[in-house]
Amino acid sequence: MGGVIIDGRVLARTPRWVWWIGLPADFWLTEIPGIEKAIEKLKLKPVSKEHAASFATMSIPVEGESRPLALRKPHFPGGIRVAHLHFRDDLFLLNEEQWKEFSGQMLRDFQKKLGSVKSVNFEQFIEVSEAINSLA
Amino acid sequence: MKYTICVTQRCNLRCKYCYIYNQSSTMPISVAEKIVDFIFKRTPSEENIYIGYFGGEPLLEFELIKKITKIIEDHPSFERDRVELSIVTNGTIYSEEIARFVSEHGIVFGISCDGPKFVHDQSRCFPNGRGSSDVVEMNIRQAREDFPSLMVNAVYHPRTFRHLFEVVDYFSSLGVVNIYLNPDFTARWTKREAEELPGIYDLISDKYIDFYLEGKPHFISLIDSKIAVILRGGYKPLERCRMGNGEFAFAPSGNIYLCERLIGADEGNMHCIGNVVSGFSIDRVCGNRKSTTGGNRECKDCGINDYCMNWCGCSNFFSSGEYDRVGPFLCASERAAINSAYRVIQTLEEKMGAVFSDHLAGSPSVNSYYPKLLR
Numbered sequence: 298m299g300g301v302i303i304d305g306r307v308l309a310r311t312p313r314w315v316w317w318i319g320l321p322a323d324f325w326l327t328e329i330p331g332i333e334k335a336i337e338k339l340k341l342k343p344v345s346k347e348h349a350a351s352f353a354t355m356s357i358p359v360e361g362e363s364r365p366l367a368l369r370k371p372h373f374p375g376g377i378r379v380a381h382l383h384f385r386d387d388l389f390l391l392n393e394e395q396w397k398e399f400s401g402q403m404l405r406d407f408q409k410k411l412g413s414v415k416s417v418n419f420e421q422f423i424e425v426s427e428a429i430n431s432l433a
Numbered sequence: 434m435k436y437t438i439c440v441t442q443r444c445n446l447r448c449k450y451c452y453i454y455n456q457s458s459t460m461p462i463s464v465a466e467k468i469v470d471f472i473f474k475r476t477p478s479e480e481n482i483y484i485g486y487f488g489g490e491p492l493l494e495f496e497l498i499k500k501i502t503k504i505i506e507d508h509p510s511f512e513r514d515r516v517e518l519s520i521v522t523n524g525t526i527y528s529e530e531i532a533r534f535v536s537e538h539g540i541v542f543g544i545s546c547d548g549p550k551f552v553h554d555q556s557r558c559f560p561n562g563r564g565s566s567d568v569v570e571m572n573i574r575q576a577r578e579d580f581p582s583l584m585v586n587a588v589y590h591p592r593t594f595r596h597l598f599e600v601v602d603y604f605s606s607l608g609v610v611n612i613y614l615n616p617d618f619t620a621r622w623t624k625r626e627a628e629e630l631p632g633i634y635d636l637i638s639d640k641y642i643d644f645y646l647e648g649k650p651h652f653i654s655l656i657d658s659k660i661a662v663i664l665r666g667g668y669k670p671l672e673r674c675r676m677g678n679g680e681f682a683f684a685p686s687g688n689i690y691l692c693e694r695l696i697g698a699d700e701g702n703m704h705c706i707g708n709v710v711s712g713f714s715i716d717r718v719c720g721n722r723k724s725t726t727g728g729n730r731e732c733k734d735c736g737i738n739d740y741c742m743n744w745c746g747c748s749n750f751f752s753s754g755e756y757d758r759v760g761p762f763l764c765a766s767e768r769a770a771i772n773s774a775y776r777v778i779q780t781l782e783e784k785m786g787a788v789f790s791d792h793l794a795g796s797p798s799v800n801s802y803y804p805k806l807l808r
Contacts, residue, residue, distance in 0.1 A: 324793050327669045380790035396787035400664060404778065407663050411775070413736035417729055417764035419624040422753070 325383040332384050335402070339395045343387035434476045434483070435675075437682040437693035438468060440497050441489040446523050446565055449556040450590060450617045452751075454698040459494055460685040465501045467709045468683050473510040475681075485519045487682075487693050492526040495534075502538055513539075521545060521586060523557070524569035524576075532579040543584035543613075544573055548600030552593045570607070577608045585609050590617035591626050598636040605644070605651060613654040616766055618751040627765035631772065638773040642780050645788065659740070659774030661792040667739025676746045676756070677706060689713070691756075694747040728757040731764070741767045 325332065335341075380396040382389045391399060441459040444451070476482050484505065486498050502518065505511060519541035535542050546569050547553040554564025577583050587600050597614065604612050614637075616622075637655060644651045662668055674680065676691035683689060684699040687709040695704035707713035732743050742748070743759045752760025781788050 324665050324669075328666065331666075380787040391787070391790070393786045396790055397782070400778075400782065400787075400789070403664050403666055404775075406666065407740070407775065410736035410740075411772075413734070414768060415731040415735040416768065417731050417759055417761045419627070419761040422761045 329384070331402075332382050335399050336382065336384055336389055339391070339398060341382070341389040341391070341395070343384075343389055349388045434472075434480050435485070435680045436468075436472050436483065437485045437487045438465070438501065439487045439489065439682065439684050439693060439696055440465075440491050440494045440501070442685055442696075442699070443493050444489040444523070445493065445525055445559065446490065446557055447560050448523075448558070450588060450619060452619065452694050453489060453696055455489070456698070458685040458699065460497065460683075460687075462497070462500055462504075464683075464685070464687040464709060465497070466504055467687060469501070469504045469508055471709050473508055480679075482516045483519070484516065485521065485693075487521060490523050490526065491520055492522045492531065495526075495531060499534060502534075502540075506538070517541065519543065523565070524572050525565055527572040527576060532576070536579065541584070542576065542580050543586055544569065544576060545586045545588070546570075546573060546604075547587045547589070547593065548596065549603040552596050552600060555592055556588070556590070573607050573609065582611055583609055584611040584613060586613040586615065588615050588617050590620040591622055594626070594633060595629070597633055598640060601637055601640055601651070601653060610649070610651040612651060615654075616762070618748040618760075618763065622762035624761070627762050630765055630769040634769045634773040635776070638777045641777055645781055645785065650788075655770050656774050656777055657792070659770050660778055660789055662740050663771070663775060663778060664789060664792050668742075668744070673744040674746050683709060692747045695750070729759050732759060737768070737771055740771050743767070 380391040380393075380399075382391065382399070438460070439453065442453055442456045443459060444453075444455050447455065472482060472484065486501070488494075491498060498520070505516065505518070518538065520535065521543040522545070524544040524546055534540075545557075546566075547555070547557060550564065550566040550570075553566040553569065557565050557569070559565060573583070573585065585604055587604075589597055589600070593600075594616070600614070601612060634655065637653060641651065641653055641656050671679075674692075680692060681689055682691070682693035682696060684696050684705075686699055688696075688699055688702070688705045689707045689709060690696050690702070690704050691706060692704075696702070697704070699705075729743070732738050732741070735741070741764075743763065745763075746756035748763055749759055750756050752758075752763055778789060
């Protein structure tokens with residue numbers, strides 16, 4: 298990790314414990330079957346190893362900026378700043394349409410689950426708490 | 434593995450909702466040495482180590498923090514790429530020397546601030562009752578200059594949650610783009626207040642959308658964490674609270690706790706599971722996590738169970754008295770946050786395309802540091 302260097306100054310690291318509690322999950326390891334399916338469905342081709350390695354130093358010209366901005370900031374978790382998937386040792390880039398298709402599936406799955414939301418009821422909770430307290 | 438070192442229980446503020454008792458205990462360096470050893474011995478070699486300096490007000494013991502950092506960095510098992518240090522301060526103490534030290538050692542720096550003066554000073558006061566907002570705001574401005582990725586952590590409670598929208602605006606006006614919003618779970622939230630949450634969180638998500646559309650995205654924990662969870666298909670095992678397994682907190686006495694929020698007064702505390710010198714108490718490690726109710730039945734049947742933070746042991750404890758039993762406020766807050774985040778994804782991906790592809794893995798907060806890349 299180390300400090301992040303911006304304009305020649307070493308700054309504090311980015312907060313990686315973003316969730317306050319918990320660590321960033323390794324999505325690429327927990328969702329292997331889904332990623333494999335998406336790669337097949339979207340007919341994605343892996344980026345060559347040399348090309349993928351060069352991302353570390355690659356930059357994009359940005360309007361209004363005097364110098365190009367890095368595609369992959371060193372030490373920043375989150376990695377490559379374009380939509381992509383990692384599968385085994387390979388890297389697959391997604392265009393807008395492919396990303397829409399991939400994230401769309403996750404959103405459709407989520408939407409289905411939204412249909413069966415339950416809630417912890419305030420009144421019932423107080424009754425249960427009182428019952429537990431009476432046992433203590 | 435996440436470790437929190439409570440270097441002192443002394444504090445120069447008397448925040449109304451603080452869960453750490455203000456007392457004079459400060460960690461002896463001999464205890465700190467044992468803790469550092471414990472950390473390196475206990476952490477599996479394939480896992481990173483996250484160490485947070487905590488208090489009381491940790492910067493009251495800046496010299497001690499410097500010494501502990503040296504002990505950590507000089508440890509034979511220390512690897513810079515594996516260890517991440519952080520400090521969360523109440524924002525009343527800041528200096529060029531502190532900034533230099535934090536920068537040189539690559540420490541993540543965060544300030545607790547509840548928002549604008551009329552919100553912040555309701556809870557975060559000096560012992561004489563005077564609010565701390567003036568000095569905290571001055572230090573946030575300076576720290577923001579020193580650390581563009583400065584993180585602020587705001588707590589909201591029943592008296593202030595209706596102002597959350599103004600809290601976000603306030604931080605944005607100070608140039609802070611890394612904003613954590615956390616409810617006070619120890620407060621008594623009513624059903625009526627819980628019912629207001631969806632409207633309030635939606636106002637924040639509207640603001641979040643505006644920031645993106647204006648080309649200056651902010652990281653807002655309430656929204657970004659849920660966007661990531663939705664796109665990843667739910668919280669994964671390593672993201673959930675691992676209190677007592679993957680997470681430990683140390684009081685100045687060397688007592689070991691499941692989480693820093695449970696240290697309280699330290700002495701005689703039911704959450705203590707051992708001491709760094711004498712070791713774990715097996716009875717306490719096991720007994721502490723016994724459940725009398727087996728959690729909530731509602732959660733087991735709930736469609737968004739995987740997307741909910743109902744696993745947060747300390748929040749549950751403060752709400753229900755049990756680590757695995759969720760209170761109705763957390764349930765309402767999570768439902769509202771998840772729905773707001775879903776609305777944000779739909780709106781922004783429709784308008785801007787693949788803006789959240791980097792929420793799939795790693796840290797979504799990257800968005801707020803390099804907004805120009807999103808144009």
